[in-house]
Amino acid sequence: MHRRRTSCTAFEPTVHGTLPPELKGRYFRNGHNPKPGATPTHWLPGAAVFVPANPKPAPTQQERLVMEQHSTTIDTTGQAAFRRLLDSWLTTWNGDYSLADAIISPDFQVHAAPIGGGDRPIEGSDGLVEWIAQTRAAFTELVFTVEVGPIEDRDHLALRWIAVGTYGGGFPGATAPAGTAIRFTGTDILRIEKDKIAEYWVNSDVHVLLATLGVQA
DSSP, X not given: OOOOOOOOOOXXXXXXXXXXXXXXXXXXXXXXXXXXXXXXXXXXXXXXXXXXXXXXXXXXXXXXXXXXXXXXXXXXXXXXXXXXXXXXXXXXXXXOXXXXXXXXEEEEEEESOOTTOOOOOOBHHHHHHHHHHHHHTTEEEEEEEEEEEEEEETTEEEXXXXXXXXXXXXXXXXXXOTTOEEEEEEEEEEEEETTEEEEEEEEEOHHHHHHHTTOOO
16 A cells, blocks of 8 residues: 655745755755654755755845835836826816827727717727717716726726716707706726827716616617
């Protein structure tokens, strides 16, 4: 009958004494240690041990400080750039289109179903501005603010927003009177390329807006 063997991986195994200077580079042993008190003895406990080949020397304190400062600078710079981009994105949705060309890629694409239907693709800064203007036309005021986020993942930004405003009239199929307060929410995902927004996915609770405006199905 064979005894069942198990294996495990250990990190930073305990060293009794010091390793002999002749053990340089990689050292691997597969097998059991001698019984306690038996000879020859061994420097490391356990059935198998591994010492990395030519391990890289640990960085000095000064080197660690430089690396931490470099990492912080990169993270802070990237976060600041994303924040400026997001601020300009919100400014555009809030009716100021002066920054649209600066933040929207020429190849910009929208993945969404526009309010009121229509299957014409929305492309570039001009297409985005036209879409936003059409969305805002039925409201005397419409303000977008960020509720959650932004959440950053490499070249993507994700955020949840809230839109509040006042209905001004003229929305197709609406039965609500002008002056009706509206509120709806949504989630934006933005893909960033060369410091500009290249793609846009939006998922909003338009059904809440339509119900508030009394649009009949």
